Amino acid sequence: MPHIKPILAALKRHKAGTILIALQIALxxxxxxxxxxxxQQRVTRLSRPTxxxxxxxxxxxxxxxxxxxxxxxxxxxxxxxLALRQMPGVQDAVQVNAFPLRGGGWSTGVRVDVDGKKPIAxxxxxxxxxxxxxxxxxxxxxxxxxxxxxxxxxxxxxxxxSPQAIVSKALADKLxxxxxxxxxxxxxxxxxxxxxVIGVVxxxxxxxxxxxxxxxxxxxxxxxxxxTGNFSTYLIRAKPGQQAELVKAAPAMLTKLNRLRVITGDRxxxxxxxxREQAYKSDRGLAILMGVICLIxxxxxxxxxxxxxxxxxGQRRKQIGVRRALGATKHDILSYFLTENLMIGIAGVVIGxxxxxxxxxxxxxxxxMARLSMAYVAAGVIALLLLGxxxxxxxxxxxxxxxxxxxxxxx
Amino acid sequence: xxxxxxxxxxxxxxxxETYALRDFNIDVKxxxxxxxxxxxxxxxxxxxxxxxxxxTFSGGQYHLDGIEVSQLNDxxxxxxxxxxxxxxxxxxNLIPDLNVFDNVEVPLRYRGMKAAERKQRIMDxxxxxxxxxxxxxxxxxLSGGQQQRVAIARALAGSPRLLLADEPTGNLDTQMARGxxxxxxxxxxxxxxxxxxxxxxxxxxxxxRNVHIIDGQVVDLAEDPRFHHAVHExxxxxxx
Ligand SMILES: Nc1ncnc2c1ncn2[C@@H]1O[C@H](COP(=O)(O)OP(=O)(O)O)[C@@H](O)[C@H]1O
Ligand SMILES: [Mg+2]
Numbered sequence: 001m002p003h004i005k006p007i008l009a010a011l012k013r014h015k016a017g018t019i020l021i022a023l024q025i026a027l028x029x030x031x032x033x034x035x036x037x038x039x040q041q042r043v044t045r046l047s048r049p050t051x052x053x054x055x056x057x058x059x060x061x062x063x064x065x066x067x068x069x070x071x072x073x074x075x076x077x078x079x080x081x082l083a084l085r086q087m088p089g090v091q092d093a094v095q096v097n098a099f100p101l102r103g104g105g106w107s108t109g110v111r112v113d114v115d116g117k118k119p120i121a122x123x124x125x126x127x128x129x130x131x132x133x134x135x136x137x138x139x140x141x142x143x144x145x146x147x148x149x150x151x152x153x154x155x156x157x158x159x160x161x162s163p164q165a166i167v168s169k170a171l172a173d174k175l176x177x178x179x180x181x182x183x184x185x186x187x188x189x190x191x192x193x194x195x196x197v198i199g200v201v202x203x204x205x206x207x208x209x210x211x212x213x214x215x216x217x218x219x220x221x222x223x224x225x226x227x228t229g230n231f232s233t234y235l236i237r238a239k240p241g242q243q244a245e246l247v248k249a250a251p252a253m254l255t256k257l258n259r260l261r262v263i264t265g266d267r268x269x270x271x272x273x274x275x276r277e278q279a280y281k282s283d284r285g286l287a288i289l290m291g292v293i294c295l296i297x298x299x300x301x302x303x304x305x306x307x308x309x310x311x312x313x314g315q316r317r318k319q320i321g322v323r324r325a326l327g328a329t330k331h332d333i334l335s336y337f338l339t340e341n342l343m344i345g346i347a348g349v350v351i352g353x354x355x356x357x358x359x360x361x362x363x364x365x366x367x368x369m370a371r372l373s374m375a376y377v378a379a380g381v382i383a384l385l386l387l388g389x390x391x392x393x394x395x396x397x398x399x400x401x402x403x404x405x406x407x408x409x410x411x
Numbered sequence: 412x413x414x415x416x417x418x419x420x421x422x423x424x425x426x427x428e429t430y431a432l433r434d435f436n437i438d439v440k441x442x443x444x445x446x447x448x449x450x451x452x453x454x455x456x457x458x459x460x461x462x463x464x465x466x467t468f469s470g471g472q473y474h475l476d477g478i479e480v481s482q483l484n485d486x487x488x489x490x491x492x493x494x495x496x497x498x499x500x501x502x503x504n505l506i507p508d509l510n511v512f513d514n515v516e517v518p519l520r521y522r523g524m525k526a527a528e529r530k531q532r533i534m535d536x537x538x539x540x541x542x543x544x545x546x547x548x549x550x551x552x553l554s555g556g557q558q559q560r561v562a563i564a565r566a567l568a569g570s571p572r573l574l575l576a577d578e579p580t581g582n583l584d585t586q587m588a589r590g591x592x593x594x595x596x597x598x599x600x601x602x603x604x605x606x607x608x609x610x611x612x613x614x615x616x617x618x619x620r621n622v623h624i625i626d627g628q629v630v631d632l633a634e635d636p637r638f639h640h641a642v643h644e645x646x647x648x649x650x651x
Binding site for chain 1: 456459460463464465466485486489490492493494498500504506507508509510513516517518520521522565569577
C-alpha cells in the first residue's frame with residue numbers, strides 16, 4: 001500500500017512542477033474531450049445515409065450554351081432525360097433541381113395550417129417527375145408515387161403550388177406527430193393553397209451536409225415539377241456494376257445528342273461517392289486536424305511528465321538511496337513515483353473535467369454546439385490517468401534501480 | 412551478531428580493480444560497542460555498507476545474526492535493513508522534503524506498522540533525542556547537531572538490534588559531537604549493538620573495543636604501538 005500522506009507532503013515542497021504538470025493534464029483533458037466530441041459529431045454527420053441507392057448513382061450537371069429561350073431549354077432537357085433512360089446500363093434517370101449533398105438547393109418553411117404564423121418545420125424542396133423514387137432508390141413507405149399527368153414543367157419564376165407532394169418520414173412525423181400525414185395538407189413558404197401529401201418516403205437527406213442543416217437534415221418534400229432553365233441536372237441510377245461505365249458513356253451520349261452544352265468542371269459528372277466526398281471535405285479535414293492536435297497535445301503532456309519525473313528522480317537519487325537503506329524495496333520506490341504521478345494526475349483531471357465542461361458550455365452558447373456527453377469526459381479522465389502512469393513508468397523504474405549504497409555516497 | 416570471514420570487496424572500473432577490503436575478518440558480539448578507526452580510504456565505509464546490506468561483497472562470508480546474507484535476495488535484504496539495522500550517516504541524510512516527524516516515520520511505514528503505533532514510536536524516539544518540540548520542522552530549519560539527532564531518532568524508532576554509524580560526528584562541532592556520543596552510549600546501555608566509524612580518538616576511546624582498518628584489512632591494535640600512543644594522547648592530553 002503506497003503512502004499517500006508523505007507523498008502529498010513532499011509534493012507541497014515542489015509546487016511549481018506539480019502545478020505545471022497538473023495544469024497541463026487539465027488543459028489537455030479539456031481540449032481532447034471537446035475535440036474528440038467534435039470529431040465524433042463530424043464523423044456521425046459524414047457517415048449518415050442520404051436514403052438513396054448511393055453506390056449506383058451518377059450525377060451530371062449540364063449547362064446549355066446558346067439556348068436563350070427557357071422553353072427551348074426545357075425541350076432539350078426533356079430529350080436528354082428520355083435518352084438517358086434508354087441507355088443500356090441505366091436503370092432510371094430523372095431531371096432534378098437538386099439532390100442530397102449536392103451543395104445547393106431550395107429550402108423553405110412549412111405550415112400545416114393556412115393561417116399558421118410560424119412554420120412548424122424547415123424543409124428542402126426537390127422538383128422531380130414520377131421517376132424520382134425509382135432513380136434515387138428511396139423507399140416509399142406510405143401512399144403512392146406521382147403519376148405522369150401530375151408533373152408540370154415550368155419556369156422557376158412562374159412556379160405554382162403543386163397539388164401533390166411526397167414527403168420524407170422525418171418531415172411527416174414533424175408536421176403530423178399524432179398520426180399519418182397521408183392525405184393531409186402542407187403549406188410551403190407563404191402558399192395560401194395547400195399541397196396534399198400523397199406519399200411518404202423512408203428517408204431523404206437535404207442537399208447540404210453542413211452543421212447548419214443538422215436540425216432539418218432529413219426534412220424533404222418532392223414536388224411533381226420540372227424546372228426549365230440554363231442549367232439542367234440529372235441523376236442517373238446505373239444497373240448494378242454499370243456505374244463506372246456510365247460515368248464515361250452518359251456524357252458521351254449526351255454530347256452526341258446535341259452539342260449545345262458544357263459538361264465540365266469537377267461538378268460535371270460525378271459518381272455519388274465523389275459527391276459525398278466533396279460535400280464533407282471540410283468536415284473530414286476538421287476531424288483530421290483535431291485528431292492531430294489531440295495527438296500532439298497528448299504527446300506533449302506525456303513528454304512533460306517523463307521530463308519532470310526524470311528530473312525529480314535525478315534530483316532525489318540520494319533520498320531514494322536513503323529510503324532503500326531504511327528498508328524500502330524496489331517495488332516501494334516504483335510505487336512511490338507511480339502514486340505521486342497518480343495524485344498529480346487526479347488533481348489535473350478533476351480541474352480538467354471542470355474545464356472540459358466549461359469549454360463545452362461556452363461553445364454551446366457561442367457556436368450552437370451540442371452538449372458534451374459525460375462519457376467523453378469519463379473516457380478522457382481514464383485515458384489521461386493511464387497516459388500519466390505509462391509516461392512515468394520508465395523514470396520510476398530508473399528510480400527503483402538506484403542502489404541503497406547511494407545513501408553513503410557523499411554529494 | 413556480525414561476523415565476517417575472509418571477506419573481500421573489489422570495485423571494478425574499466426581501468427582498475429580496487430580492493431577496498433581484502434581478507435577482512437571481524438566478529439562483533441551481540442551488545443558490543445565497537446569503534447572503527449583507520450586512515451581515509453582504508454575501507455571503513457565499505458565495511459559498514461556491506462555490514463548494513465547496502466552492498467554485496469566479492470568473496471568470503473558474512474553472517475548477520477546467524478544468517479549467511481549472500482544468499483538473500485533484494486527484498487529479503489530490504490526487510491533485514493528495515494527491521495534489524497539502524498543507519499546513521501555522516502551527512503545526516505534526512506529527506507529534505509519531509510518534516511522531522513515524517514522523516515522518522517519513513518522506516519516505520521516501510522515496515523507496514525499501524526498509524527497509532529508509528530506515532531507512539533516517533534514521539535518516543537524524538538523525546539529521547541530531545542526534539543519532540545521540533546516535529547513539524549523541516550531539516551533545513553535545524554542545526555547540524557539537531558539534524559543528526561533526528562537521524563538517530565529515525566534509526567532508533569524501529570528498535571533495531573544493530574546500529575551502524577559512519578562518522579556520525581564528522582560534520583559536528585565538539586560539543587554537538589559529545590551530545591551525539593552520549594546518546595549512542597545510552598542506546599548501547601539499553602542493549603543495542605553499535606558499530607561506529609570515527610576519526611575522533613576521544614570518541615573511539617569511549618567504545619568498548621576498537622577495530623583499526625588499514626588498506627582494507629583489520630590490523631591487530633595490540634601489536635601496533637602507534638595506537639597506544641594515540642589512545643594515551645587522547646586520554647591524558649600529553650604524548651606518551
Ligand atoms: N563505488 C566505488 N567505486 C570504486 N572505488 C571505490 C568505491 N567506493 C569506495 N572505493 C574505494 O575503496 C576504498 C575504500 O573506500 P572507503 O570504504 O570509502 O574508505 P573510508 O571510508 O575508510 O575512507 C578507497 O580506495 C575508495 O577509493
Ligand atoms: Mg568513509
